[in-house]
Amino acid sequence: METKENSVADAIDNDYKYGFTTNVESDTFAKGLDEGVVRAISKKKGEPDFMLNFRLKAYEKWLTMKEPAWPNVQYPKIDFQNISYYSAPKPKKKLASLDEVDPEVLNTFEKLGIPLEEQKKLANVAVDAVFDSVSVATTHKKKLMEVGIIFCSFSDAVKDYPELIEEYLGTVVPIGDNYYAALNSAVFTDGSFVYIPPDTISPMELSTYFRINTEETGQFERTLIICAENSYVSYLEGCTAPQFDTNQLHAAVVELVTLDNAEIKYSTVQNWYAGDPETGKGGIYNFVTKRGKCQGEKSKISWTQVETGSAITWKYPSCILQGDGSVGEFYSVALTNGYMQADTGTKMMHIGKNTRSSIISKGISADHSSNSYRGLVRVGKNATDARNYTQCDSMLVGDQSSAHTFPYIETGNSSLQIEHEASTSKISEEQLFYFEQRGISRENAIATIINGFCKDVFKQLPMEFAVEAQKLLTLKLENSVG
Amino acid sequence: MLEIKDLHSAVEGIEILKGISLTIKKGEVHAVMGPNGSGKSTLAKVLSGHPAYEVTSGEVLFQGKNLLDLSAEERSLVGIFMGFQYPVEIPGVNNAEFLRMAYNARLLNEGKDEVDPLDFDDILQEKMDMLGMEDKYKERSCNDGFSGGEKKKNEILQMAILKPVLSILDETDSGLDIDALRIVADGVNKLNGDDNALILITHYQRLLDHIKPDFVHVISGGKIIKSGGKELAHELEAQGYDWLTTAN
Ligand SMILES: Nc1ncnc2c1ncn2[C@@H]1O[C@H](COP(=O)(O)OP(=O)(O)OP(=O)(O)O)[C@@H](O)[C@H]1O
Ligand SMILES: [Mg+2]
Secondary structure, X not given: OHHHHHHHHHOOOOOOOOOOOOOOOEEEOOOOOOHHHHHHHHHHOOOOHHHHHHHHHHHHHHHOOOOOOOOOOOOOOOOHHHOEOOEEEOOOOOOOOHHHOOHHHHHHHHHOOOOXXXXXXXXXXXXXXXXXXXXXXXXXXXXXXXXXXXXXXXXXXXXXXXXXXXHHOOOOOOOOOOHHHHHHHHHOOEEEEEEEOOOOEOOOEEEEEEEOOOOOEOEOEEEEEEEOOOOEEEEEEEEEOOOOOOEEEEOOEEEEEEOOOOEEEEEEEEOOOOOOOOOOOOEEEEEEEEEEEEOOOOOEEEEEEEEOOOOEEEEOOEEEEOOOOOEEEEEEEEEEXXXXXXXXXXXXXXXXXXXXXXXXXXXXXXXXXXXXXXEEEEEOOOOOOOEEEEEEEEEEEOOOOEEEEEEEEEEOOOOOEEEEEEEEEXXXXXXXXXXXXXXXXXXXXXXXXXXXXXXXXXOOOOHHHHHHHHHHHHHHHOOOOO | OEEEEEEEEEEOOEEEEEEEEEEEOOOOEEEEEOOOOOOHHHHHHHHHOOOOEEEEEEEEEEOOEEHHHOOHHHHHHOOEEEEOOOOOOOOOOEHHHHHHHHHHHHHHHOOOOOOOHHHHHHHHHHHHHHOOOOOHHHHOEOOOOOOHHHHHHHXXXXXXXXXXXXXXXXXXXXXXXXXXXXXXXXHHHHHOOOOOEEEEEOOOHHHHHHOOOOEEEEEXXXXXXXXXXXXXXXXXXXXXXXXXXXXX
């Protein structure tokens, strides 16, 4: 029977399509990290003093901290002195328009399905493209500006809107929140910034596409989204990286803030290179801090993530439900195969009255991978009539993978209503035979079962993204069936 | 249409079918009976290409071609259908969508265009009406939480949609109530024309009252130990299998 099970597992394997590297001349710092490097990054970016101070404080804090040991993942100790903290494709001169971006970089994004040139750009999605450490282009900027929406690279925002950055940066994820957040706060190089003014529904989806290109460069990007009163934005994030034998560190921080009656919908499809499926060599360490603060009353933050890549994922998109009547949601699909390890989930912090949260997590583990859900629902003493719904389903493919769930509840008052459902299932050879007996290929059978398993999460994604996510999961299953 | 010659098959190294030979012609209905654990379901699974069952020797020709060369999927596409004794549950996969996938797989194989959900619904509705199935079975997940009888009806619904050449129904009657048995049997009779053939695996005469077999075979210990006309089923109903197995 073991060979049978393996053949189901085989069906999950695939070749990584985005594993190519681009040859561009880049401006890369020597490896290593000290105060001088932090100062040099700030200088390179021509930052105001408050930013330099923010970085230096974070760096000092980081020096006193330790890597977290509690996640259910194993990896050799990271040598933080063996990473370069800044790499940018060398501009011919100062980037004033796309014509000055290295055409190789534009080609790279086009290959990834993200055309940036004016005539080719995607119609309904504004894109900020980040290549290694810097943002190379942001599309539809002007059109968004007409309704007062600011969408630009983080570096530009520091220059053009320093008061907004100073007011909000670090208010959701404090400098010393955790080891990687502290590191990010010290050395982050770029990312995206969004400001939606009051009473504004964003006319299009906003999106950032991250691409790691250089080996041995860390990617530390920073995203800050502020959605003012009665406004709405849907934001998408995508990412890929080339195939290297060494591990690369990605330690991003994302902060979201919603004011009264505002809503942010943040969707991620993560497909970083996961390492060699046979040997486990290489791949991205994805150590990311994502958190949203529902600061205003009746505001809402909704995280949807489809995690299909990275050697190790350590990520808990969370919501601080501060405003009365605010709502936090977390929808997640995490697929692990090969030797991937994922420890992911969410934290819902109920602070205001009548706050609600819902969590739907779907973990799929195949091959030798390990997939853990870790979730915390914390209810403060003033958070009366809080409600939480948690559903946590795991699917195992083959006998060698594992799934774990770690739900935690901490409550400071008795009016909490909580509902928890959990299940573990398996794609069985009998199910696949049933499909085949009806003339449906094994490959389609697996894709259909997986899509069925994930549909509660997929339906939260914007249309195009849902299609892409389904394709991605199916692609992970391709090549395999035989 | 189907010619089975001295078929031997093993699962996990244990031989279960020990030399089955059987010839089935167009338009015929063959009943297969026999004690529990004698190899009836194994025969059905071997014919439909279940990967766990290894054919150790023997030959199977379907419409003159070697059936054993084909994968389970290909066997389905050339017109072999098995109604499962224990249909598996497929949570999360909408029943109507599953049926449409199966239907479209056939169309694609014949070089035709796929049908969209709306057009398919017309096809599906007609068959569901024939079987007296309520609409809710379209929206529910395939077999998921279906009662024993509902699962069996759903098998026949699939048969009606796919219009197979050869249907192997493995204990479709077990689990059906008296009315459902009649409805399902009527449906199967309608589907079974002069160009099709049917293998009915059953333990009970009552199914054979509705679907009249041309031949009845008794499998015991992985072999056909007796074949006869429909009167054999009556004898078995009256006397059980002992007289056959001990006489051997
Ligand atoms: N996958 C399997 N693994 C191990 N043994 C099996 C397997 N499939 C069948 N067998 C064994 O083969 C024998 C024949 O089983 P089969 O299901 O064909 O019987 P059957 O004639 O259909 O019985 P019933 O009337 O109870 O349905 C039984 O002893 C059964 O335990
Ligand atoms: Mg049986």
